[in-house]
Amino acid sequence: MPKKHSCPLCRGVKNKFIERISLDDLSFLYEKQLGSSARPLFTKSVFNYLKLLKCGRCGLKYFQPSLRSSRQIDYLLETKDWYFLDNKEEFIQAIENIAPKSKVLEIGAGNGNFASKLASRYYRGLEKSRSAREIASSKGIKLLGESLFEHSKKNKNMYDAICMFQVLEHISNPNAFLKSALRCLKANGKLIISVPNDDSFVGVVLNHELNFPPVHKTRWNREVFDFIAKKFGLNIEKLYLEKLRDEHLEWYLETLFVNNLNILLKRKSRLIDLSWQANILVKVAKIFARFLAKGISLKNMRPTGASLTVVMGKN
Numbered sequence: 236m237p238k239k240h241s242c243p244l245c246r247g248v249k250n251k252f253i254e255r256i257s258l259d260d261l262s263f264l265y266e267k268q269l270g271s272s273a274r275p276l277f278t279k280s281v282f283n284y285l286k287l288l289k290c291g292r293c294g295l296k297y298f299q300p301s302l303r304s305s306r307q308i309d310y311l312l313e314t315k316d317w318y319f320l321d322n323k324e325e326f327i328q329a330i331e332n333i334a335p336k337s338k339v340l341e342i343g344a345g346n347g348n349f350a351s352k353l354a355s356r357y358y359r360g361l362e363k364s365r366s367a368r369e370i371a372s373s374k375g376i377k378l379l380g381e382s383l384f385e386h387s388k389k390n391k392n393m394y395d396a397i398c399m400f401q402v403l404e405h406i407s408n409p410n411a412f413l414k415s416a417l418r419c420l421k422a423n424g425k426l427i428i429s430v431p432n433d434d435s436f437v438g439v440v441l442n443h444e445l446n447f448p449p450v451h452k453t454r455w456n457r458e459v460f461d462f463i464a465k466k467f468g469l470n471i472e473k474l475y476l477e478k479l480r481d482e483h484l485e486w487y488l489e490t491l492f493v494n495n496l497n498i499l500l501k502r503k504s505r506l507i508d509l510s511w512q513a514n515i516l517v518k519v520a521k522i523f524a525r526f527l528a529k530g531i532s533l534k535n536m537r538p539t540g541a542s543l544t545v546v547m548g549k550n
């Protein structure tokens with residue numbers, strides 16, 4: 236495991252402080268989202284605050300101290316119908332980069348949504364959630380419950396393409412995770428990764444608890460993948476920045492408004508802000524966002540969306 240205060244990707248110890256987050260506030264937001272059974276995780280914790288830091292070496296954003304994953308919260312999320320997204324655009328981008336007869340491994344295969352779109356003859360998916368595996372199984376897709384680490388010991392240089400969609404940000408030790416994935420990849424194989432793009436509006440959304448621990452452990456952007464390519468000797472073959480999705484139009488505009496109102500009122504924009512002033516700003520922003528979303532839905536008015544997909548080749 237990484238040293239206590241070092242970056243979980245590069246072990247760098249230099250970092251920039253971004254924000255101090257109260258666990259009470261985080262607990263309140265998780266409870267609002269998932270119900271009172273999300274509370275015990277936070278009350279058991281021995282510290283009161285988390286710090287969001289940006290690594291001075293690789294650019295990854297991470298939290299200190301690290302908050303362990305919670306099976307309880309994962310379970311509550313899996314019961315939400317929006318949790319295993321059917322990310323069509325990412326899937327299409329990945330499929331464009333996978334040759335028809337490739338052997339494909341998907342890490343974090345969810346309900347088997349990607350597998351059902353992939354025409355490849357040889358597919359294997361890893362998924363730790365039993366209920367997700369059961370849903371996939373009902374669609375005729377058999378997923379494995381073993382960890383990537385276990386899988387990588389038995390399947391060295393096995394795959395032509397390895398995909399992970401919205402997985403890496405949930406992992407406490409991304410360095411070890413990427414190493415295991417690369418162990419399974421053949422020379423000239425492709426590693427295809429989608430993550431929330433922290434350079435897009437999702438990086439500044441107010442009170443978006445799911446982008447914080449224990450669900451998301453890290454925040455990613457293009458800069459971090461440049462570092463990964465160099466560190467692991469990979470070539471970045473393609474990098475896709477998603478266009479803002481229809482379902483995110485109002486959310487994007489609301490975020491833009493809240494940040495602009497903060498500038499206007501000379502308030503500091505925070506990632507977690509439960510003050511009554513912030514509450515009012517959000518209410519005002521929601522009204523404007525609903526109105527303006529109609530205009531921004533035009534194709535050529537769309538800014539960058541929430542997700543980034545990178546295709547990296549192994550030499």
Ligand SMILES: [Zn+2]
Pocket residue numbers: 242243244245246247290291292293294295
């Ligand atoms: Zn780092």
